Amino acid sequence: MNFRLNEDQQQLQGTIAKILAADRMQPRTRAVIDGKQSWDKETWQELIDFGLTGIVVPEENGGMGMSLIELALCAEELGRSAAAVPFLGHALATIAIVEGGSDAQKAKYLPGLASGEVLASVALTEGNDTWAPEDWQMKPEGGTISGHKRNVPHGAFAQLLVVGLAGGALGVVEVASGGVSCETFEPLDLTRPICSIDFDHAKVDLLENGPAAAVRTWDAALALLSADAYGGAWKITEMARDYVQVREAFGAKLGDFQAIKHQMANIVVEVEPTRGLYWFAAYSFAKMPEKATHAASLAKAQTSEVYDKVARMCTELHGGIGFTWEFDAHIWLKRAIFDLAWGGRPQRLFIRAAAQTDW
């Protein structure tokens, strides 16, 4: 037994960290934040070339056949770098089909997703706070679906949508087949814009094992978001650490003040231990599925609460500059809020985790 990354995993994470190194990314992310680009296509292509979109796709469907552990390690780096790429929706759509598709469905959809040729996303919630598969009401009729879905990440750009349906079923909609329209508005996190989607008799292909896959997809979402939160929380912590070492007040560096040092210590003490939580969420998804729902719910709830709290504290440590658009801290602050909300608010997930215990 061990709980360390093997050499392949270390190398994988190292490589993606290099692709996403902060100084390369900053101008690209800025271009998205400042509205000059709708999303960071350049980085996304580099990630596709690296193989990100194929990681969890079985080899027979054109992928690398690896597990959520590897994908979560990548998600940590995406969170750290605040990459403005359509990873979340694409990864979850892929996982939904891997988990729920028949052999024919896998053969039909996965190669395009693995190669990155087709961009996908997921359309799950209807009202507010309806992340559980049992909350979904949309019913297919005559092979088509109609109705309204919310919180679709990068939904305006997706060519394929995995849609949550009544009874926890899942269906695949190809946008090009028509009947799909997207309502955009101003999202808080501009690196992961969400939109609402209206389906009007859109052709749908029901996944063979939809209800089982829907729960798995939710758990995967929670594990990936907790990885993102861990990476992002460390990044904004490092920004604050660097800032307090250069910024002066009252003739000394901020970091010379014990109160500041202790605030930074309190921050890092919250952040670092959550790594074990997100690792175990991804690990149990891959290797101990009976524990996955419990672990993923706890991981996302706790890690995103920490990220949100820490992002606020770090923003405050920057003083006035932290409240400006030009300074980058708010990019992570807003990603923290996204990670907190998407996939379910923490309180609900803690209660979901409790339901998995013998309490």
Added chain:
Amino acid sequence: MNFRLNEDQQQLQGTIAKILAADRMQPRTRAVIDGKQSWDKETWQELIDFGLTGIVVPEENGGMGMSLIELALCAEELGRSAAAVPFLGHALATIAIVEGGSDAQKAKYLPGLASGEVLASVALTEGNDTWAPEDWQMKPEGGTISGHKRNVPHGAFAQLLVVGLAGGALGVVEVASGGVSCETFEPLDLTRPICSIDFDHAKVDLLENGPAAAVRTWDAALALLSADAYGGAWKITEMARDYVQVREAFGAKLGDFQAIKHQMANIVVEVEPTRGLYWFAAYSFAKMPEKATHAASLAKAQTSEVYDKVARMCTELHGGIGFTWEFDAHIWLKRAIFDLAWGGRPQRLFIRAAAQTDW
């Protein structure tokens, strides 16, 4: 309109503060803590001589006819000095009779209570967490009561008990009439020992306006406990402040360390504003009865939570010495826990307060 103490009130509080000055009290309280005395009779007699027991008793019954505002100002000082006197039970029994007794009942009981000749207490709860009058089950039968009551402060020494009864009624039991036995055990707060009392066909005198008086008595308890908590919280804060100004570590005074200074600042910022809460609780009890339940519930819940939290922080600031019996800090730490629990846990009281709003 004004919200300041008038000269009489200032003088009253100043006088009682002198009676309870810390250096006079310390050996007396110690004698109780260390088991050499069961309670501080000497101080109690001084307080009786001063008139404490007559403050809220109408003049026609031998008292001073003042309001709960004046009594709460005294309670603040009792909390500050951690006086080991049977104030709480006696004051509440007195208020119950003032609020609920017929003229004849007042004439019968109040003069002895006002003069301090008779020591009284209240026996309200039965199971755990049964502070609301509607929780009480004990029923009088044939002019007597039988059953078990808990959390009676200084109950082992009381000669007269006001007992909570079914339907929120209140009855007076004179211990000398028989049928009253007291079970003592080791209480946490030795300055306000609680005991359980068994009634076995004890003769009871039902107060004329029991149900109305029961709610008033509960509200008065909450206001007095919040005053105690405010005084106690300030006192343990001052102890910590004094300690960090003399104790050295790493070649400097603890108070020279910014982290310590900021912890102290965080403490005092929680403590000081609660004065307004307890004042308003006492004020509304006396002058705006329609607001009393709301104000008293909020005041006790918030002030006792602050006291408890602050007492723990201040104990920690003392390092190892704070964890020893010989050092006095634990006296206030334990009074904080008493104030938190007696009269109802904060969560329940916050919910009670919410029920008084239009939410």
Added chain:
Amino acid sequence: MDLSYSQENEEYRAKLQAFLQENWPLPESLGDLEARKEEFRRRATAAGYMMRAIPKEYGGSEQPLDFLKGEIIREEIKKHGAPTEVVHIGTGRVVPVLLAHGTPEQKAKWIPGTVSREFMWSQGYSEPNAGSDLASLKTRAELVGDKWIINGQKIWSSRAHKDPYMVLLVRTEPEDVAPRHKGISYMLVDLRQPGVEIRPIKQISGEPEFNEVFFTNAEAPADAIVGGRGNGWNVSRMLLRFERAAFSGINWADSLIARAVKTARSTIRNGRPAIEDPSLRADLARLQARAMAMRYSAYRDMSMEAVGEPSGDYMLMQKLYLTEFLLKLDDITRDLLADDLMMLRPGEGGDGLKGNAKWVDATLQSLKIRIAGGSSNIQRNIIGERVLGLPRDQVGVNARKNQEAAQ
């Protein structure tokens, strides 16, 4: 201790109600809505209901300080739906300073125009390297002939892009004046001149609200300093105290609770309004306890000040206490908003609970509150030192000693 409205106050309220009945709304013949509002304010001032702290000779109504009457006016104007007094930096901060420190000429020159809102003001205190530590500011003014020549940079001036005048803290004395804050003066400057460049700063909400203001040989007349050369530190500290004394934070806290309750009513959880959840109700009551603690502590302070008694240290703590309140409120609203947290503006198609977008903005604004007007750490230093008598912070002092020793 008496919180009841006395006979006198009830009569005051009745008179005010009659005034409001008579004067609002005003007939459309008196002009467009803005003009009618202005006319109402003029009448309210004349009647003693607005500009109460400002002498009559400068256009105010010169009423004695009475915080209860202030509350009555606020309540009744709100109830009646009449225009409220316009709160701005000019009447809130510049005029009090001029009244206390200005020469007769300065008062005559600046106060009436400020009261009439002909002169609107922004504030030039902070600099890029002097935020919490204002005493280290670097913007300089030198007296050349009969003019001050100003060079430097100010930041976080919230209205400089709209308002033509600025109150400036500026170094007018030599660098080696010790302590450093003795070299700072309080100066009134007209920003409409070639030597001044204003660049808006976009906030994290995407809205521009702040500005950087660059001074390059900008000019001000010799009499632009209020309170004397090198005395700007004291003058500005009086301002900060004035700023803190307001009830605005407490009234704001109450209104935030009311808004949170409203949101909790319209948010559905498990098929029931969230407001029915006992745990949420307790959390809201916790907030209410804090708001009440603030209100009655402030009442106490003001009642004592009104009779000349020393009023204790509560006012020093209110900002930090309010900050904590906002943090706890944020935790509540995050859970209530759920997915709506992700929208900065609500969807046109009806997505997002009406009003929830306001909360997203509020959570960003609450961060600003924590930073603005002195960081929480500075507040803690002040409280530790002034309220508890703990030693002054040594780090800055020692760092400066070491720097000097190295020079």
Added chain:
Amino acid sequence: MDLSYSQENEEYRAKLQAFLQENWPLPESLGDLEARKEEFRRRATAAGYMMRAIPKEYGGSEQPLDFLKGEIIREEIKKHGAPTEVVHIGTGRVVPVLLAHGTPEQKAKWIPGTVSREFMWSQGYSEPNAGSDLASLKTRAELVGDKWIINGQKIWSSRAHKDPYMVLLVRTEPEDVAPRHKGISYMLVDLRQPGVEIRPIKQISGEPEFNEVFFTNAEAPADAIVGGRGNGWNVSRMLLRFERAAFSGINWADSLIARAVKTARSTIRNGRPAIEDPSLRADLARLQARAMAMRYSAYRDMSMEAVGEPSGDYMLMQKLYLTEFLLKLDDITRDLLADDLMMLRPGEGGDGLKGNAKWVDATLQSLKIRIAGGSSNIQRNIIGERVLGLPRDQVGVNARKNQEAAQ
């Protein structure tokens, strides 16, 4: 990454189960319960299940470090109800130091008796004026002839009233050695001598657990120092690290959650078990998330250490994280206990929920945990400096400089 029990480990578990079946309970013919327990432990050590880190020559079982096997042993012994390994300062702290730093003579003299629990140890580190700041300790030992003569006072020695031996941190070098901690040595002392006086300290729970120990010309032989003169600081720091590395905190956290759940099952709220309250369930899950974060972070660290990789900084943070856990647990149990919080011992007449008195004691103990083994503020200094690379604290340094300048 592999958390499954491998074939090898399952075989290990089966063998252990067989051992337990065969060896516990033991026949009463082998003596009273204590004697039978001792015999079991002897057999378990011989079989490699106890004293695993201690070499065979000193009475241990000398097994390679394997934290999974450690967990298996803990699980199975608990499940079987067999006697657990006795954890004491001797094997936990003194033996590791002797193994790393002792001379062959010292090892032979002290280790076997400590392993057999013939020699029991208390710890003499803190002094009345040297708590967190151990480097300022004042107890001195001087070598006079072939003996160390010891004078001074120690405090917070938790077992000195029971156990005859003490590990002492003591100043053996001149006062002006700099840095100050270079003058400290690590010394083994027999407390049963006239120069030693032990006074118990009563805790706030009313129980005596700690002691003050006064040394007045107490003696120790010349070879009482382990690790060399003036090297006691390094030796003791190794101990502190060893102490932190344990899983005991994590297992304790899990058991506290289980106990809180049990209490929540037996506590009735609104006629239903409190455990059914969604908000309480969420709070307990929050605690569980923290316990899991600790467990898997520790697994990672130990897995990396096992293959010689640098394992990150998590272990530096665990104590502070655990402290926060205990604080949150206290908040939960306070609400569950309600009135029972006021009883230090339950009433004989059945008042008080069974087990609730334990929680009252636990809340007092949790304060002790926060103070013992380095205060939280010291932990924050260490984390700020070592994990984040922030500057070392200047206050102490400057204060000392100023003192020296004044002398």
